[in-house]
Amino acid sequence: xxxxxxxxxxxxxxxxxxxxxxxxxxxxxxxxxxxxxxxxxxxxxxxxxxxxxxxxxxxxxxxxxxxxxxxxxxxxxxxxxxxxxxxxxxxxxxxxxxxxxxxxxxxxxxxxxxxxxxxxxxxxxxxxxxxxxxxxxxxxxxxxxxxxxxxxxxxxxxxxxxxxxxxxxxxxxxxxxxxxxxxxxxxxxxxxxxxx
Numbered sequence: 001x002x003x004x005x006x007x008x009x010x011x012x013x014x015x016x017x018x019x020x021x022x023x024x025x026x027x028x029x030x031x032x033x034x035x036x037x038x039x040x041x042x043x044x045x046x047x048x049x050x051x052x053x054x055x056x057x058x059x060x061x062x063x064x065x066x067x068x069x070x071x072x073x074x075x076x077x078x079x080x081x082x083x084x085x086x087x088x089x090x091x092x093x094x095x096x097x098x099x100x101x102x103x104x105x106x107x108x109x110x111x112x113x114x115x116x117x118x119x120x121x122x123x124x125x126x127x128x129x130x131x132x133x134x135x136x137x138x139x140x141x142x143x144x145x146x147x148x149x150x151x152x153x154x155x156x157x158x159x160x161x162x163x164x165x166x167x168x169x170x171x172x173x174x175x176x177x178x179x180x181x182x183x184x185x186x187x188x189x190x191x192x193x194x195x196x
Contacts, residue, residue: 001032001187005110006088007103009162010122011154012144013132015170015178016090019122022179023088030183034086040141042070047142070102074109083113093160103160119165120182126154128171 006023008016020036027034040047046065077087089106093099103119110117124132130147132138138145166185168178 001027001030001086002116003084003113004034004086004116004118004186005106005113006086006182006186007093007106007117007119008088008090008122009093009119009159009165010090010124010170011092011129011159012150013129013135013138014122014124015132015175016122018175019120019168019170019178019182020088020090022175023182026179026183027086032086033082033084034088035081037073037087037089039089039091040143042066042073044142045069067098074105078109078112086115094157095160099160103162116186118182118186119162121159121162121165121167122178123167123169123171125171126151129154 008020010016017036017038017040020038024034024036043066046062046069050059050062081087091099091102093102107117109115129150133143133147133150134145144150166182168181170178
């Protein structure tokens with residue numbers, strides 16, 4: 001497989017990290033190094049040193065500090081990571097300037113590393129988001145736990161829309177099945193190419 005930068009986009013509890021971990025396993029089984037860069041790997045560096053609850057109340061200025069950590073991670077990938085490695089980022093990205101800039105940064109990172117760039121939009125029904133968001137394992141990772149909040153978010157704030165995104169519904173399909181679909185897409189030849 002050609003190295004790739006993959007962006008998994010979805011609302012909280014859509015299954016981004018679970019799918020990313022399954023994709024990591026598939027890559028490893030095929031002899032490829034794929035690193036999961038979960039949004040909470042980045043966020044929790046900051047969340048762990050401040051007072052933050054599970055109901056979505058983030059003190060002013062927190063996201064500025066989170067962006068600095070994320071920029072540090074991106075810089076390390078640019079400057080230090082082996083070129084053959086792939087990375088899968090998991091984020092809630094909405095149609096806002098900061099999130100569009102982040103996608104551009106990922107696209108530029110992929111170009112600089114001569115990697116494929118793939119965006120996958122994970123969609124999930126609101127009732128299923130509400131059911132999943134209160135799971136105990138989410139609390140341990142400082143994730144959002146508010147079922148009414150995730151409903152309001154999903155009903156009023158659109159996810160970032162990217163025409164080329166692969167769209168997968170995680171409501172009833174397993175993370176393993178969705179990861180297999182992404183792996184297949186990563187290994188598909190671009191249109192207009194042929195075997196030599």
